[in-house]
Amino acid sequence: AGKTHSRRGRPPFRGDRRAHALLIRTMVSPNATDDPETAEKQPELVKASFKDIFHSFVLMGWTAFGGPAAHIGIFQKAFVEGKRWMSLTVFNELLSLGQCMPGPTSTQVSFAIGVTQKGIPGGLLSGMLFQYPGLMMMSLAGAGAAEVLVNPDDWLRGVSAGLSAAGVALVVSAAVGLAKGQCKDQTTSALCLMSAVVAYYYVSNWIFPLLIVVGGLTTVFVNRKNPVKMPDANETIAHLGLSKIGGGVLILLWIIIWVITVSFTSVTKYEDNKELHWFEAFYRTGSIIFGGGQVVLPLLLKDVTDVAVTCVDAAGALVAAGTTGATCVSVETAKSWITEEQFFAGLAIVQAMPGPLFNLSAYIGALAARRAGANVAAGIAAAWLGLFGPGVMLIYGVLPFWGAFRTHEWYRRALPGLNSSAVGLVVAAVFQMSFKVRELSPMPDASVVIGIVSFYAAHFGVPRFWKNAIAAGDKKNEPGSQGQPSPPWMMPAPLAILAGGMLGLIAWAAGCT
DSSP, rough: OSSSSSSTOOOOOSSSSSHHHHHHHHOOOOTTTHHHHHHHHOOOOOOHHHHHHHHHHHTTTHHHSSSSHHHHHHHHHIIIIIISSSOOOHHHHHHHHHHHSOOOHOOOOHHHHHHHHHHHHHHHHHHHHHHHHHHHHHHHHHHHHHHHOOOOOHHHHHHHHHHHHHHHHHHHHHHHHHHHHHSSSHHHHHHHHHHHHHHHHHHOTTTTHHHHHHHHHHHHHTTTTTTOOOOOOOOOOOHHHHHHHHHHHHHHHHHHHHHHHHHHHSSSSSOOOOOHOOOOOOOOHHOOOOOOOHHHHHHHHHHOEEEEEEEEEETTEEEEOOTTTHHHHHHEEESSSSSSSHHHHHHHHHHSSSSOOHHHHHHHHHHHHHTTTTTHHHHHHHHHHHHHHHHHHHHHHHHHHHHHHTHHHHHEEEEEHHHHHHHHHHHHHHHHHHHHHHHSSSSHHHHHHHHHHHHHHHHBBBHHHHHHHHHHHHTTTSSOOOOOOOBBBBOOOOHHHHHHHHHHHHHHHHHHH
């Protein structure tokens, strides 16, 4: 592991470039094992205390910009290379474990790091310290922006269009980087393609886990004769949290809650118990989502918005969709919890905030509650706990079993297929969101241009022409010397989002289409 990308390489991820470089070295080879010779030169592993966990995570949650890719890179640099709480082998396995289960991967890893150090309370401490900054800021954004985003002025729609275009551009950057990191041979590339095509064409609650399972079974079969590197047997895991019985009970409880909420919402009207319907929708989504925050977005959009297509002919009479010469528009119905514009504005905001993209649920819960005249705190709690709950319950429930099956060959052979299929879901989400953002924008062509510029700035970087010119001038008079061009400036994700909003405002003022 680690030979595919050098330390000085710049893999195409958004956000913190060094963090993403670390992620690539982790994700490119999830089957990697520690080299015994190298391990001897490494400092001994350190067992963290509650104080260590608190000091490590209390500020990290406020600075974890860039999405799940950056979060994983930050974790590796801090807890594998820096503090030596665990080896790279164990970290890789925790990352892969999170990717194999529903829920936000970076959130699950943040809980798992604490669990391996100080058991159940250690996981709660590390996980909640990592989540709360983003939760607070997205809750305030949803509660405070409700009236402004319901019927926005034209200039605000321009800003929102620019924010949304830049937000999708960052997802595109993440998709490109993930595809390069995970799809390294013909089998994994084909699985990524299949997953993207099927997920885009056929949107269903069960299609995502099915594609993940098919990908894992495929690489198990294709790699059945290839040797598998096993984890270092000399390293022991200090804590796995619950016992196997406790883990099994927690997994069963996850299923029971799912069944009960679905049963109750099927026999109750939305107007009679809005909070239960919100919780059920987010809990269902959190229970079936593989692949991280980018994959959850299309399903959430379908659940929280209800759009009716109205078509009129040249005379203004209502006609059926598909009628020749008819003009059709999409209008939110009374059943819609929030508007599509509010959703995509929230998508842009959450990518400019620290923490997991799943914190978008707090924003949606606040907006839905304000629109329905319900308690805002109840709306935030129903949406946020519903979306995060399944993933956290599963990581606590599965960790005891992971300690046993982490040495099984079939599990390690399945990882490349599981990961590449998950990347395909991200690719499908990119196209779904891109077309939707262009459709909603009051200036669709300008939004596409803003997206292209934002993608270039965050993915390839802004060229430093002035520094290159100065460097060339300084070296010009030195015999035999050649000026080295300065590397481009990789625009951070929050700044790219803000720049997109400014460009949207400028495009609106200029009357762009």
